[in-house]
Amino acid sequence: MAEANQQGCLFVGEGVVLKGNFEVPDIASISGIVEGELTAKQVIIEATGIVRGKLSGESIDIRGEVNEYISSTRSLIIRSTGKVSGSINYSEIEIEKGGHLHGELHNLNPHS
Amino acid sequence: MQEQPDNFSQSDMPEEVDSEPVEQNFRSEAPVRSSINSKPSILSEGFTFEGTIVSDGVLNISGTVRGTVTAKSILIDSTGQVDGELNTENLVIKGNLKGDVNCDDLNVGPLAHVTGNINYKYIHIQRGGKISGKFNKN
Numbered sequence: 543m544a545e546a547n548q549q550g551c552l553f554v555g556e557g558v559v560l561k562g563n564f565e566v567p568d569i570a571s572i573s574g575i576v577e578g579e580l581t582a583k584q585v586i587i588e589a590t591g592i593v594r595g596k597l598s599g600e601s602i603d604i605r606g607e608v609n610e611y612i613s614s615t616r617s618l619i620i621r622s623t624g625k626v627s628g629s630i631n632y633s634e635i636e637i638e639k640g641g642h643l644h645g646e647l648h649n650l651n652p653h654s
Numbered sequence: 655m656q657e658q659p660d661n662f663s664q665s666d667m668p669e670e671v672d673s674e675p676v677e678q679n680f681r682s683e684a685p686v687r688s689s690i691n692s693k694p695s696i697l698s699e700g701f702t703f704e705g706t707i708v709s710d711g712v713l714n715i716s717g718t719v720r721g722t723v724t725a726k727s728i729l730i731d732s733t734g735q736v737d738g739e740l741n742t743e744n745l746v747i748k749g750n751l752k753g754d755v756n757c758d759d760l761n762v763g764p765l766a767h768v769t770g771n772i773n774y775k776y777i778h779i780q781r782g783g784k785i786s787g788k789f790n791k792n
Binding site: 617619634635636637638639640641642643644645646647648649652 | 776777778779780781782783784785786787788789790791
């Protein structure tokens, strides 16, 4: 999907360490380490990927690790290899069996 | 002389076939008897309980419970509502839960609403389940 049109996308390969704040208009696929703030329309944290800081997006798919803060306005999926800690805000959530969740969970639209 | 052995072998065959189905019937009854022990306790829809429930077995909650519930396995059905503390190994939530949970295995269904402090070992939340509160993995 992302390979067909890479405009507006960010790919962080395994072994790469990024520090700072990143605004990604389309897809952010993280196999390395990101320290700071990352905002993207769609975020994929691969099994080797780690985000230390704030992660925001519409759809977020986590196979790796995210610490501190997550905000997802559409769907948040924590896969069986995923580890998430800190403050988590979601509108729709799915956690596969085996996924780690440690922290506070908030529903953005609890009355829907 | 050659015909006699043939007759003997034919008469032996049906006897063996008859004896086998009888043994299979006895075997199939055994597992049915053992499953009676795992019968769940049921709090039906429309039933409201206030207080403490302790069970070593399976508890199905379709009604309303306010208080403390301790059981080996708890199922909160889609019509079930629990307000209080839950201690269990195996917890399945399809309905509403407000309160503190200590469990090993937590499974939250797509229509469930869960609020509270939750301590778990293994968690599975199906898409659409509404949960909020503090989560702690043991």
